[in-house]
Amino acid sequence: MGGLLASTLVYGLVNSVVLLLTSLGFSLTFGLSGVANFAHGGLYLLSGFLCWLLMHRVGLPFPLAAAATVLLVGLLGAAIYRTVLMSVRGIVLSEVISTFAVGVAIVEFFRWKGFTTYDFTLPALVDGSVDILGVTVDWQRLLIVALGLALTGLLWLFTHRTMVGLALRGMSQDEYTALSVGIESDWAATLSLGLGSALAAVAGIALLPLGIISINIGYDVLLIALAVTVLGGLESTTGLILGSLIVGFAMVITGNYVGPRWSEVVYLAAIVIVLAVKPSGLLGKSKELEDRV
Amino acid sequence: MLEVRDLMVFYENALAVNDLSLEVRQGEVVGVFGSNSAGKTTLLNTVAGLTLHLQQRERRKGGMRITLGGAIRLDGEEIGGLSPRARVERGVVLCRERHPVFRDNTVEENLTLGAYLRPSGELKRGLESVYELFPPLVALRKRKAGMLSGGEKEMVAIGTALMARPRLLLMDEPLLGLSPLMQAEVVRGARAIARRGVTILISEQYARPILPIIDRGYVIENGALVVSGTGAELLDNPEVKSAYFGV
Ligand SMILES: Nc1ncnc2c1ncn2[C@@H]1O[C@H](COP(=O)(O)OP(=O)(O)O)[C@@H](O)[C@H]1O
Ligand SMILES: [Mg+2]
Numbered sequence: 001m002g003g004l005l006a007s008t009l010v011y012g013l014v015n016s017v018v019l020l021l022t023s024l025g026f027s028l029t030f031g032l033s034g035v036a037n038f039a040h041g042g043l044y045l046l047s048g049f050l051c052w053l054l055m056h057r058v059g060l061p062f063p064l065a066a067a068a069t070v071l072l073v074g075l076l077g078a079a080i081y082r083t084v085l086m087s088v089r090g091i092v093l094s095e096v097i098s099t100f101a102v103g104v105a106i107v108e109f110f111r112w113k114g115f116t117t118y119d120f121t122l123p124a125l126v127d128g129s130v131d132i133l134g135v136t137v138d139w140q141r142l143l144i145v146a147l148g149l150a151l152t153g154l155l156w157l158f159t160h161r162t163m164v165g166l167a168l169r170g171m172s173q174d175e176y177t178a179l180s181v182g183i184e185s186d187w188a189a190t191l192s193l194g195l196g197s198a199l200a201a202v203a204g205i206a207l208l209p210l211g212i213i214s215i216n217i218g219y220d221v222l223l224i225a226l227a228v229t230v231l232g233g234l235e236s237t238t239g240l241i242l243g244s245l246i247v248g249f250a251m252v253i254t255g256n257y258v259g260p261r262w263s264e265v266v267y268l269a270a271i272v273i274v275l276a277v278k279p280s281g282l283l284g285k286s287k288e289l290e291d292r293v
Numbered sequence: 294m295l296e297v298r299d300l301m302v303f304y305e306n307a308l309a310v311n312d313l314s315l316e317v318r319q320g321e322v323v324g325v326f327g328s329n330s331a332g333k334t335t336l337l338n339t340v341a342g343l344t345l346h347l348q349q350r351e352r353r354k355g356g357m358r359i360t361l362g363g364a365i366r367l368d369g370e371e372i373g374g375l376s377p378r379a380r381v382e383r384g385v386v387l388c389r390e391r392h393p394v395f396r397d398n399t400v401e402e403n404l405t406l407g408a409y410l411r412p413s414g415e416l417k418r419g420l421e422s423v424y425e426l427f428p429p430l431v432a433l434r435k436r437k438a439g440m441l442s443g444g445e446k447e448m449v450a451i452g453t454a455l456m457a458r459p460r461l462l463l464m465d466e467p468l469l470g471l472s473p474l475m476q477a478e479v480v481r482g483a484r485a486i487a488r489r490g491v492t493i494l495i496s497e498q499y500a501r502p503i504l505p506i507i508d509r510g511y512v513i514e515n516g517a518l519v520v521s522g523t524g525a526e527l528l529d530n531p532e533v534k535s536a537y538f539g540v
Contacts, residue, residue: 087353170395170406176343177393181457182381182410
């Protein structure tokens with residue numbers, strides 16, 4: 001064993017969960033508040049550098065630096081809602097432009113400050129590797145798979161089994177009915193942005209140890225999140241998993257059989273094709289016209 | 294309990310509620326009758342705080358201009374500037390028109406969300422009392438609310454509002470589009486709610502089906518008051534009778 005097929009299978013799965021983890025925050029925020037947070041990639045990149053800075057400039061141990069990063073980036077997400085999003089809420093183009101501006105500002109800030117060398121790496125949580133179907137997979141990737149699946153499950157429980165989660169979903173389904181039982185829309189949106197951003201940080205801290213932190217990851221991550229969520233239909237967990245699997249395997253298959261340089265084209269192609277053929281995504285239902293108040 | 298004084302609501306330049314005053318006393322069931330676009334929904338949404346919310350939202354992004362005027366008092370306290378949440382906390386709960394439910398949630402999740410501001414210890418009791426009021430909901434507990442019929446959705450919507458423990462329940466056209474059988478069921482429910490001590494302000498296009506349960510009614514046209522009185526008094530007015538009592 002250990003042939004191309006086995007490697008496609010194993011790395012297809014691993015890559016799918018990597019994409020799932022990458023997109024989780026973006027998808028959560030969109031599903032709960034309707035805001036497409038185009039700062040997602042910027043926040044992901046920021047988490048990597050922030051965690052690195054907290055470790056190497058402040059001297060915190062990794063677990064503490066990671067926890068602080070998740071918290072701070074979560075708060076930053078909430079602050080983004082309060083400052084740039086609140087006044088344009090509901091105007092989709094303005095939401096996209098203003099969050100994208102924040103994302104670009106973060107990414108280009110680090111480029112300007114010279115964070116472009118090969119010094120920036122985060123430690124792997126675990127070392128070593130293991131053989132699966134004759135394919136060598138390092139433990140960090142397996143840990144990422146476990147983390148991605150566990151987080152997806154936990155988020156599902158949170159949004160379906162807790163009062164706060166139900167309230168957030170209620171707000172996303174029918175704002176005026178949610179308001180009439182006392183749920184506040186700004187609170188819900190602030191929390192959605194905060195949670196989604198914190199998840200971007202978790203993804204960054206878990207995934208960035210796989211390589212060096214390079215500036216353009218900020219843009220790649222946004223495109224990946226867009227591809228996966230657009231494909232899956234933007235609002236369901238099942239759709240998100242399906243989207244991750246399709247893009248994840250398509251990337252690995254293209255990389256293995258066509259050539260590594262082509263695998264990145266896959267998610268761009270996915271966005272274009274889905275938007276042209278079925279804009280609501282594979283599982284998405286087209287939204288009914290909102291009732292007037 | 295509720296006193297509305299000289300209420301005005303403009304959407305851009307269209308007058309939706311025009312200098313309207315009305316009163317609901319503790320323990321009463323009061324009807325608001327009017328044809329389509331008369332301003333019933335705007336009135337109830339304004340009492341519940343949704344219009345204020347919309348106004349603030351529109352103001353932030355510089356969209357549609359909404360102008361509000363007049364006073365809304367609850368037990369003497371002016372509540373016209375309060376958020377929808379603060380009004381729910383004071384016991385003013387709106388059950389919106391067109392049988393609104395959280396479509397992707399089960400019936401029981403819908404009801405649970407109604408108790409969003411209540412202490413969690415109350416949840417079980419609350420659910421039991423809603424199921425007692427609308428027994429058909431028991432069998433539908435695990436069903437997605439979006440799949441229900443109009444009448445079942447209305448029961449869920451009313452149940453959800455009840456879970457918030459209203460002192461004043463605002464019901465916006467609960468009978469709209471329901472079969473006569475379902476209408477009777479909902480009217481029976483409203484009567485039972487009133488018996489539990491909840492004060493009710495209910496809007497309808499046609500007064501006939503809820504005549505037996507109302508103490509008084511107001512008829513509005515183009516956002517303004519036409520007549521008011523007890524059910525019998527309204528029936529005595531020939532114009533009102535033919536327009537709203539479907540004779
Ligand atoms: N959100 C809104 N924006 C603009 N105009 C509205 C809005 N809601 C209601 N109106 C207008 O206000 C008037 C009253 O409507 P409404 O309160 O819905 O009446 P009813 O519930 O009695 O049918 C109508 O002319 C309607 O077009
Ligand atoms: Mg109406």
